[in-house]
Amino acid sequence: MSTSSENSPYHHGNLRQALLEAALVILEQRGEAGLGLRDLARAVGVSAAAPYRHFDSRMALLEALAVTGFQRFSARMEAVAAGHPAEPMAAMGKTYVLFALEQPNLFRLMFSPQLKKDGRPGLRMAADTAFDTLRHVVGGDVSAGRIKALSAWAKVHGLAVLLLDGQIAIRAGEDTEVLIAEIIGGL
Structure with missing residues (x-):
């Protein structure tokens, strides 16, 4: 049985805000070019599809x-x-x-x-x-x-x-x- 975030059910308090806060950190560290939705999902610990619920x-x-x-x-x-x-x-x-x-x-x-x-x-x-x-x-x-x-x-x-x-x-x-x-x- 896998326990990775890829297979975890979607349970995150305010995911949109968590994604934005993590994106701000990534933006300042790597610049706009270093900001991708998959990397962002990984940073927040949610599935790769989860950010698309908030940002198309x-x-x-x-x-x-x-x-x-x-x-x-x-x-x-x-x-x-x-x-x-x-x-x-x-x-x-x-x-x-x-x-x-x-x-x-x-x-x-x-x-x-x-x-x-x-x-x-x-x-x-x-x-x-x-x-x-x-x-x-x-x-x-x-x-x-x-x-x-x-x-x-x-x-x-x-x-x-x-x-x-x-x-x-x-x-x-x-x-x-x-x-x-x-x-x-x-x-």
Whole structure:
């Protein structure tokens, strides 16, 4: 009689959440290319078919990971805004860049061109919520607030990508957070 997870009955508390959490770990360790549904099933200890009950394809899993990323990102941004920092835009910008540096593969997946937000309402809503947090802090009317928020987003996103790609070298003894704060200071 075999006791492998391949033959075990499907009994797992919140399998979807367990799959997402394991996928986030794999994503950060191996990158998006190293993430497959079979490997994910093995990591969680369920049959190879079990993930398909929650994600009909690898792309659906990637989309769910990006949504999770945007939700976590939005929560961090909202927490910064709720703290009423003296310079809210600079504080949010710093949080943005630090999020990217702490979770580079998730960050890259969230903004990946392969995950087009058109036709994916869950992904669109999660991304829009993150942007709306920034736009709310900027204030002003809808049009002017949007332009200010887009300008700030372009600056911090560009900084995050430059740091991730090693285009801005961190010098020996240089504090990354201080450097980020100095660059973003004028938001």
